[in-house]
Amino acid sequence: MKKERVKLTATEKSELFAEGVITVVLLLLLNLSVDILINLTILQNKSLANGIYFLKKTVTFAGGRHLWSWQNTFLVIMGLGDLLVLYWRLIRRYHQMQLRHVISELHYIAQGHFDHTISFKVKTDLQKVIDSINSLVASTVNAINEEKAIENSKDELISNVSHDIRTPLTSIIGYLGLLKSGVANPADQQKYLNIAYMKAEQMKSLAHDLLEYTTLKSTNIKLQLAPLHIYSMLEQVAAGFEFEAHEKGITFNIETRPKDLTIQADPEKLVRVYNNLIANALKYGTDATQINLIANLVNNNEVELRVENNGAAIPADSLKKIFERFYRVEPSRNTQTGGTGLGLSITKSIVDLHHGKIVCESNDKWTRFIIYLPLNPKNTKN
Known part of the structure; x- marks a missing residue:
């Protein structure tokens, strides 16, 4: 949203106008006083008057023009000074009004409107204060929303x-x-x-x-990290589902690149991840004929693990909620499939513990669960 400058009220505009008028009057009186004092000083000091006259006659410019009258020169200088003073006084009062608006906005927020932000902008350091207030408001709103989400959860x-x-x-x-x-x-x-x-x-x-x-x-849980040969693990996991997959006419395809790909991970927990994802594919991958277990070395720090099946696609709306606890893609909460709605939430929690991330992609051809894990979670900063 584009921010606008502070809009002054009619009273504030009148106040600013009065400030300008008073400043001009005071400056005119000051100028008149200074002019009178200087004239009296020159009249009482003939040597000073002769010096000014001599300077005026001897200093010439192109075209034979002499210095301008000292009175006029002095008036121009005073006029420029007056303009600077007038600008300084008006801008100072305007900044005070801006501060007054900020304080008013703060009082409004303090009254319980914690989602209210200051929508105007200024060109002084006060803008940093406004930005900090808006950041604090955003943090407060997020905290309130998170608290509500926790309560709802x-x-x-x-x-x-x-x-x-x-x-x-x-x-x-x-x-x-x-x-x-x-x-x-x-x-x-x-x-x-x-x-x-x-x-x-x-x-x-x-x-x-x-x-x-x-x-x-729980924040106290710790991973039991050990070298894990991915291909061997995938073979063992697939063997555990071989009978059920055979009954459904599904075959497993295992690929790792490179073949001897090894990472540091908690073997028991990572096996649970694959068990959950494969069980999910067998239960909900309607008409699937193939489940691919693929692992690729992305770079020197990261590995990509994929579990994909060519069964029915997951609806787009469900993809956004699929890792939420107790969420099931089927509209009813029946448990005829034997699921508790916690499997994918557990899977995501295990991946998070390894400082990785998991995403789900689904279309008419393939449904893929893609996991990105560091080769060694110990080298990953929280």
Whole structure:
């Protein structure tokens, strides 16, 4: 937004005009007094008067012109001085008015309008004060918004956890109630037990993911760094999903450039990252036939890790929220796929711990999770 100069009120304009008039009157009186004193001094000192007359007659310019009358010369000098004094007085008063406006804006902000910024600009050092105030306002607004976001996040966390616990717990109580009452026939008893067990597993998964998520968010957690051979790790991770991928008709493709690419990382946590991303691809990569696990050395300090599948694309709106906790791409909050909505949040937290970053790209051909990690997190400044 383009800033304008301070707009003076009608009262301030009148005040500025009065300041100019008073200054002009005082300067005229001063000039008159000085002129009278000088004239009296010259009249009383004949040698001084003769010296001025001699100087005027002897000093000539081109065309034979003599010095101008000393009175006129003196008046011009005084006039220039008067203009400088008048400008200084008016600009000084104008700056005082600007300061008054800034103080008024500060009082307005102090009354609780913490999102209000000072919209005008000045050409003095006062602009630095205004910029500092606006920066402070912006920081305050960000802090307030972050606090609100934290409160909303806490409420959302409680709501989501309550929902995800209540749903399977209701099923468990219901089916165990049927078994306890004895109304279930023998043919259905095993089915009810299996459903209750599956729901209990979902609750266990949620509790585990919640614990891991809160642990990763803790400032006290430290990485257990060790040399990690990427290709070997990717082979082991892919082997763990081979059976499930085979049932869905999906094949793994592993590439690392160079082949012996090795980085410093926490092996257990980085394996969890790949487990989450591959499990996510298997669950939600509808009609996918291939999952690529690719690692490239970007430069002497960074490596790029990619997990990509050629299944259904993720909607653009969902890409912006995909790493938020409890967020699921499907519109309903059912857990038939077995997800808790925490997997990708955990993944991002692990990547953040390694001082890296993760992004998601998706189109009709490929859905890619791209991770950028330093070769050695110890060499990365926080």
